[in-house]
Amino acid sequence: MAEIVLTTLNAKFIHAAFGLRCLLTNLGELKPRACLAEFDINQRPLDIAEALLAHNPKIIGFGIYIWNTGPASEVIAAIKRIRPEIKIILGGPEVSHETEEQQIAQLADHIVTGEADLQFAELCRELLNPSTSAIRHPPSAIPKIIPAEPPDFSRLALPYDLYTDDDIAHRIIYVEASRGCPFTCEFCLSSLDIPVRQAPLDKFLGEMQKLLDRGLKQFKFVDRTFNLNVATSKAILEFFLARCRPGHFFHFEMIPDRLPESLREVIARFPPGALQFEVGVQTFNPEVAALISRRQDYDKLADNFHFLRAETGVHIHADLIAGLPGETVGSFAAGFDRLIALGPQEIQVGILKRLRGTTIARHDDGWRMIYNPQPPYEILQNKLIDFATMQRLRRFARYWDMVGNSGNFIESTPLIWSENSSLVGRASSRAKIDFQNQHAGSPAPPSPFHAFFRFSDWLHARTHRTDGIALMRLTELLFEFLTAELHLDPKPVAETLWRDYRRGGHHDKPGFLKEFLSEEKMDSPRKARTALPKRQARHLV
Numbered sequence: 375m376a377e378i379v380l381t382t383l384n385a386k387f388i389h390a391a392f393g394l395r396c397l398l399t400n401l402g403e404l405k406p407r408a409c410l411a412e413f414d415i416n417q418r419p420l421d422i423a424e425a426l427l428a429h430n431p432k433i434i435g436f437g438i439y440i441w442n443t444g445p446a447s448e449v450i451a452a453i454k455r456i457r458p459e460i461k462i463i464l465g466g467p468e469v470s471h472e473t474e475e476q477q478i479a480q481l482a483d484h485i486v487t488g489e490a491d492l493q494f495a496e497l498c499r500e501l502l503n504p505s506t507s508a509i510r511h512p513p514s515a516i517p518k519i520i521p522a523e524p525p526d527f528s529r530l531a532l533p534y535d536l537y538t539d540d541d542i543a544h545r546i547i548y549v550e551a552s553r554g555c556p557f558t559c560e561f562c563l564s565s566l567d568i569p570v571r572q573a574p575l576d577k578f579l580g581e582m583q584k585l586l587d588r589g590l591k592q593f594k595f596v597d598r599t600f601n602l603n604v605a606t607s608k609a610i611l612e613f614f615l616a617r618c619r620p621g622h623f624f625h626f627e628m629i630p631d632r633l634p635e636s637l638r639e640v641i642a643r644f645p646p647g648a649l650q651f652e653v654g655v656q657t658f659n660p661e662v663a664a665l666i667s668r669r670q671d672y673d674k675l676a677d678n679f680h681f682l683r684a685e686t687g688v689h690i691h692a693d694l695i696a697g698l699p700g701e702t703v704g705s706f707a708a709g710f711d712r713l714i715a716l717g718p719q720e721i722q723v724g725i726l727k728r729l730r731g732t733t734i735a736r737h738d739d740g741w742r743m744i745y746n747p748q749p750p751y752e753i754l755q756n757k758l759i760d761f762a763t764m765q766r767l768r769r770f771a772r773y774w775d776m777v778g779n780s781g782n783f784i785e786s787t788p789l790i791w792s793e794n795s796s797l798v799g800r801a802s803s804r805a806k807i808d809f810q811n812q813h814a815g816s817p818a819p820p821s822p823f824h825a826f827f828r829f830s831d832w833l834h835a836r837t838h839r840t841d842g843i844a845l846m847r848l849t850e851l852l853f854e855f856l857t858a859e860l861h862l863d864p865k866p867v868a869e870t871l872w873r874d875y876r877r878g879g880h881h882d883k884p885g886f887l888k889e890f891l892s893e894e895k896m897d898s899p900r901k902a903r904t905a906l907p908k909r910q911a912r913h914l915v
Contacts, residue, residue, distance in 0.1 A: 382437030471731025493522035621905025646687025658709035697726035781912030791825035
């Protein structure tokens with residue numbers, strides 16, 4: 375039983391809601407009267423409503439995100455039908471901009487926009503104990519939409535003791551050393567989150583020590599620009615380096631062209647696989663970067679990538695966006711190939727989204743940007759890329775994640791753009807000619823992008839789906855493509871696929887490979903497992 379219930383629908387159970395914990399720990403004297411209730415989008419809305427009503431709350435605060443607006447609306451509508459007197463408060467990035475036009479906003483009593491750590495508590499005081507509120511509105515006069523000013527970190531209680539032992543054992547644990555972003559990239563909500571604010575370092579590191587003492591091994595930092603303040607980021611890295619043990623894993627989002635020697639020296643001392651850097655490249659086209667107000671030094675970026683790959687064991691997860699205004703398929707392809715050459719372990723190909731509040735909308739008319747009106751608001755077409763081609767790029771992104779990023783095909787994926795294949799070696803390839811005619815000015819194959827683009831088209835034609843393809847089936851399809859479509863020698867292809875398959879810890883013998891492998895090859899020992907995340911660990915063996 376709790377008067378205040380803080381809830382959200384996570385994308386998956388494994389994600390622990392960091393924002394809710396920030397709200398709960400900053401409720402002050404109301405904290406004993408509140409609780410967390412987390413769900414995920416795979417649960418039925420009526421079951422969620424039942425569980426929430428079982429607390430007999432007076433206030434329910436919902437965290438609203440791009441992935442949960444639909445099911446959260448169903449939950450709220452049901453609650454309001456059954457218990458209309460319950461006050462529904464919304465918060466989160468999805469309702470912090472363009473708020474009034476959203477259907478879910480019509481269901482709510484109040485919406486707190488922005489960083490609600492302190493404002494949510496004040497609103498609850500007004501609703502539950504008007505005489506103790508600092509603002510002292512009568513309940514009927516409290517505004518529906520309440521903007522929250524960015525709070526000073528020194529005023530905030532940190533939420534890390536609200537992670538339970540079960541959370542630490544089974545879920546992704548999020549932490550933050552800073553908030554905000556100094557950059558103005560028009561596709562990103564963080565461009566609206568200025569200024570950058572740092573958590574008090576000693577206090578923050580004390581909380582990290584507590585998590586380490588409780589057995590937490592994997593830390594995911596949500597800071598948008600972890601390496602902006604070099605002195606602070608170095609101190610945090612040195613803190614974890616001194617305590618790093620087998621199985622420890624630290625994820626940071628890094629500015630790609632900012633890696634001075636003082637940081638390099640610390641990074642190079644971490645054991646292989648302990649660090650993952652998410653690096654937002656987004657585009658290699660300087661004209662497109664200027665168009666979307668993105669500042670980036672590509673020479674420094676390349677130098678940092680070379681350092682990370684040659685002299686460290688950092689796992690690099692690089693982001694690239696398809697569909698930006700001014701970006702042709704040809705220039706995106708050139709950027710993808712350039713990024714492949716820099717050697718990150720993963721390339722996340724994202725499709726441009728028109729997130730609420732972002733200034734990317736200013737290009738809608740000039741570049742004829744048309745977005746899906748339903749979450750996640752991805753681009754459908756623009757002046758340079760028609761809908762059919764955007765769909766092919768969408769499938770490319772999905773298949774690349776399954777094949778290129780998963781770690782299941784580390785050695786096999788480059789065979790797709792092998793210069794020995796008939797695809798890249800014969801100018802008569804019908805698919806290549808069609809593509810070049812459709813997109814004049816694109817770089818001529820061979821290129822990783824064009825080769826994988828052809829594989830993506832072929833895979834979709836064979837399966838008619840972009841999910842639910844079992845690993846064994848995907849391995850067989852890749853073998854078929856490499857040998858039947860690209861005419862590569864089946865024996866070395868089979869040996870390469872077998873090494874990749876075993877790298878993932880599998881011991882079953884794919885029947886379609888048996889005739890091309892000797893018994894010695896088939897009975898090779900399994901690779902040793904590590905305590906690191908599986909996807910990243912595959913890149914170490």
